Amino acid sequence: MSAIALAASAQIARAEAPVTEPAAKPAAPDLAEIQAALAADQAAADPQATRSPSPGAGVQSLNPDIAVIADFALAAFSDPDHHQTGGHDPAENGFNLQALELSLGSAVDPYFRFDAGLVFGEEGVELEEAYATTLDLGSRLQARAGQFLTRFGRLNSTHLHAWNFVDQPFALGRVFGGDGNRGLGLELSWLTPLPWYVELVASATKVGEDATARSFAGEDGVEVEGPDDLLYVAALKQFFPLSNDWSLAFGVSGALGPNGNQDGDRAEVYGMDAYLKYRPLKETGRTELTLQMEWLLRRRKLEERRSLDAGGYGELVVRFARRYALGARYELGTPSYDEHGHVVDDPLDPEWSSARTRVSAQASFLPSEFSRLRLQGSRDSGFSKPVWAAFLAAEFAIGAHGAHRF
Amino acid sequence: MIRMIFSLLLCAACFWAAPRAEAKLSVVATTPDLAALASAVGGERVSVKALSSPAQDPHWVDAKPSLALELSHAELLLAVGAELELGWLPTLQLGSRNGRVQLGARGFLDCSTLVDLLERPTTRVDRSQGDIHPSGNPHYLLDPRAAERVAVGIGKRLAELDPEGSSLYLERTKAFVTSLRDARARFQKSLEKLKGRPIVAYHRSLAYLAEWTGLVVVDHIESKPGVPPDPRHVAELIALARQKGARTVVQEAFHPTRTSQLVAEKLAGKLLRIPGATNFQGGQSYVAFIEQVLKQLTEGV
Known part of the structure; x- marks a missing residue:
């Protein structure tokens, strides 16, 4: 609050002519002197000065930046009873619309920016995200408010078009739901003043439905009676620029919320994520190698027993030319075990009574930054019999150029 | 544990903040x-x-x-x-x-x-x-x-x-x-030499350099900005460059060299790689950078 007030007063001071800084202000006459001194011979020596003055960058408008990103896939499964968990995974043999995302974003005023993402699918429209982010909260803090994907781990807070593989890792779909963990709420993050990058994130969100807070929502969702009925996510994110060419991002996250049974029990999810990137600066072209992994551990009470399951993925992607990349991914999900190591029935995933693995490989062709074609094949161990799948996916983006996250 | 982490962070914050005061x-x-x-x-x-x-x-x-x-x-x-x-x-x-x-x-x-x-x-x-x-x-x-x-x-x-x-x-x-103006005065002779000389560029990044030096960019290796070169465009480019008498391909060091090298060979000229920017970390000044670029151009074009 005080930060906003301060910023506002600074803004007012700025608007009031050149009376800006309380300190000595010989600035104005000196600047005039610089300008006068330079203007005279500039005109003579500089065709830049004779060129017509800048009419401003193109057509100015106060409309938000708009982007539309479409993901289509042609899919073939060896068994129609596959176990794809992602809400935007190709799910049927034949043609699939994975998502048509409309994203809008702009600064609201000097204090906030606002971003919204609407996803159109074959069955309708969903509001994926709509949140405001503070621009100048002060004390290296930043807040987000609205509906947003929580920053648990690495992949959860990102959208389909930022993923290397066509489908969502099943560990995330199993624990957080097909659309990833998101909800209405509030998030505060702090960039610590340590000499290396350490960011602390904490959020509280409404427990949504099966697709967005699977381990927490239960069948009927959660009615909020007290703070215990919200979902809390905390994360610590670190980044190490190992050298000019190598970088490492490492994070740990935790999510704590009700377990959906309305019996006061809690579900806890712990995660670690690592991202190692090699991009040689000295080399022309765009050689890149990335290794990304996330592992999740979930603790809940099932059948009146404490139970535990683990899952995650590791993926390696090599971009060996500007337009070509190859990738491989390994995924693992264990069944739920009790303290004695016995498998416990999980009402959310009754079939998940043995370990499941999935191995995928993909080849990408990227004509430009705004389009991409991918061919992906996978073998899912499934539960009773293996499922083979092949996807041919195409992605197209138009509109505002989004800024890439690392 | 949490208290320890917190006090560590606080400590670090103090160290970080202290020298920043002045x-x-x-x-x-x-x-x-x-x-x-x-x-x-x-x-x-x-x-x-x-x-x-x-x-x-x-x-x-x-x-x-x-x-x-x-x-x-x-x-x-x-x-x-x-x-x-x-x-x-x-x-x-x-x-x-x-x-x-x-x-x-x-x-x-x-x-x-x-x-x-x-x-x-x-x-x-x-x-x-x-x-x-x-x-x-x-x-x-x-x-x-x-x-x-x-x-x-x-x-x-x-x-x-x-x-x-x-x-x-x-x-x-x-x-x-x-x-900078003194340097430009020194450059005058080089600029006279470069004026009107045709070159081939990789990306549309030499427009200002060309305007200043009088070099004429015949065409670019990229058919469109940011789009990797395709064979048909390169063939046309070589024909055009020959017609206009361009022999040198000029590009910043960070652009790919394979196609440029090929074009330079076909033109019986050479590929000139100028630095992508001032070597600021190495202590180079902007004036020295421009001087270096101009020296490379006068020797190479």
């Missing part, structure tokens, strides 16, 4: 060229960091979180602008949590507003034309006359942000402009 004005520049200009104008009163190196194509810098950290305590952010840093700078600005360097704040200077941009589209453009820059060509720092304007603009902004140093900034700006 610190210099912290300037962060997106490219080494801008960093070199800021350093020339700001002198001892400023500390300058560049977010990218001359080996990097400024269109394609990774938004590493460590760069956001760099930006978190910046008092002035200098950007080339004209959509050059669109793919990475907004992420860093937002991630820095630093209100002083956001778009519209006084600590953010889009240097493209200080110069008159070339190749500003006059008709409707879209991405079928490649990686287009709707605001105009952002590679203006290869023209020392544009750099002069940018240096003056930086000097003015520094004087606004740090009024106590304004006389120093004025002195240094004048000194820099003088040295």
Whole structure:
């Protein structure tokens, strides 16, 4: 609050002519002197000065930046009873619309920016995200408010078009739901003043439905009676620029919320994520190698027993030319075990009574930054019999150029 | 455990904050060229960091979180602008949590507003034309006359942000402009030699250099900006270059060389790789950088 007030007063001071800084202000006459001194011979020596003055960058408008990103896939499964968990995974043999995302974003005023993402699918429209982010909260803090994907781990807070593989890792779909963990709420993050990058994130969100807070929502969702009925996510994110060419991002996250049974029990999810990137600066072209992994551990009470399951993925992607990349991914999900190591029935995933693995490989062709074609094949161990799948996916983006996250 | 982590953080915060109390004005520049200009104008009163190196194509810098950290305590952010840093700078600005360097704040200077941009589209453009820059060509720092304007603009902004140093900034700006003009006077002979000479470029990044030196860019290896060369275009390019008498391919060191090498061979000329930017980290000044580029051109073209 005080930060906003301060910023506002600074803004007012700025608007009031050149009376800006309380300190000595010989600035104005000196600047005039610089300008006068330079203007005279500039005109003579500089065709830049004779060129017509800048009419401003193109057509100015106060409309938000708009982007539309479409993901289509042609899919073939060896068994129609596959176990794809992602809400935007190709799910049927034949043609699939994975998502048509409309994203809008702009600064609201000097204090906030606002971003919204609407996803159109074959069955309708969903509001994926709509949140405001503070621009100048002060004390290296930043807040987000609205509906947003929580920053648990690495992949959860990102959208389909930022993923290397066509489908969502099943560990995330199993624990957080097909659309990833998101909800209405509030998030505060702090960039610590340590000499290396350490960011602390904490959020509280409404427990949504099966697709967005699977381990927490239960069948009927959660009615909020007290703070215990919200979902809390905390994360610590670190980044190490190992050298000019190598970088490492490492994070740990935790999510704590009700377990959906309305019996006061809690579900806890712990995660670690690592991202190692090699991009040689000295080399022309765009050689890149990335290794990304996330592992999740979930603790809940099932059948009146404490139970535990683990899952995650590791993926390696090599971009060996500007337009070509190859990738491989390994995924693992264990069944739920009790303290004695016995498998416990999980009402959310009754079939998940043995370990499941999935191995995928993909080849990408990227004509430009705004389009991409991918061919992906996978073998899912499934539960009773293996499922083979092949996807041919195409992605197209138009509109505002989004800024890439690392 | 938590208490220990907290006290550790607090400790670190104190260490971090202490030397900053009497610190210099912290300037962060997106490219080494801008960093070199800021350093020339700001002198001892400023500390300058560049977010990218001359080996990097400024269109394609990774938004590493460590760069956001760099930006978190910046008092002035200098950007080339004209959509050059669109793919990475907004992420860093937002991630820095630093209100002083956001778009519209006084600590953010889009240097493209200080110069008159070339190749500003006059008709409707879209991405079928490649990686287009709707605001105009952002590679203006290869023209020392544009750099002069940018240096003056930086000097003015520094004087606004740090009024106590304004006389120093004025002195240094004048000194820099003088040295740049002296250098340009020295370059006169080289420029006469280069005037009208045809060359082939890789990307549309030599427009300002060509305008300044009088070199004529016959065509580009990329058929459209940002689009990798295709065989048909390259064949046409070779024919055109022969017709116009161009023998040298000129490009920044960060662009791929395979096709350029081939074109240079077909033209019985050579590939000239100029540095992508001032070697600011190595202590090079902007004037020395321009001198180096010009020397390479006069020897190679």
